[in-house]
Amino acid sequence: DAGVIQSPRHEVTEMGQEVTLRCKPISGHNSLFWYRQTMMRGLELLIYFNNNVPIDDSGMPEDRFSAKMPNASFSTLKIQPSEPRDSAVYFCASSRRTSGGSHSYNEQFFGPGTRLTVL
């Protein structure tokens, strides 16, 4: 399997422009997560989907951020309009519940990330 695929790997844009980040999860995984990572705030969960349905979007910082998952193999995170404080590395991760005997846990497989710079 190719793992989680994200595009673009790098994005440089100007303030006010629309930015769209893309993610292809691992085939067979039914959960998808979008994270943002910065030095100041660490790795923050923005939103997660289960079976293509948004379950928790409480981490989405503002209405400028939106995410969609039209099918099991594709998701987008859009920022419109973008601002310099949105500069960060955005990770997509996918998972399926993994059984550890009588317990199950949620191992997430991360993509390589998109490094976004908003000037």
Next chain:
Amino acid sequence: QKEVEQDPGPLSVPEGAIVSLNCTYSNSAFQYFMWYRQYSRKGPELLMYTYSSGNKEDGRFTAQVDKSSKYISLFIRDSQPSDSATYLCTGGKSFKTIFGAGTRLFVKA
């Protein structure tokens, strides 16, 4: 207060040293705990998981959870330069995993 607190470091040790990485958490509902390792300019990768108090060993790595004090630890024995990375502790319930800020570790040859 963040649900998972972790000292960001950096932590610098000589090759062969025993490394101790620590986190505290506040959510008693967490069902499982994991450690992820993140190399520079890469996504995090699962290193170890555990769901109960006590120790879990995997090669040079030992994960320890103390639910009574809400304390999570990762020990690395015989540390190697290739262990240089950021280590993120997590607590989770169902599909939701909360990550600590990560501790940057440097192992000097």
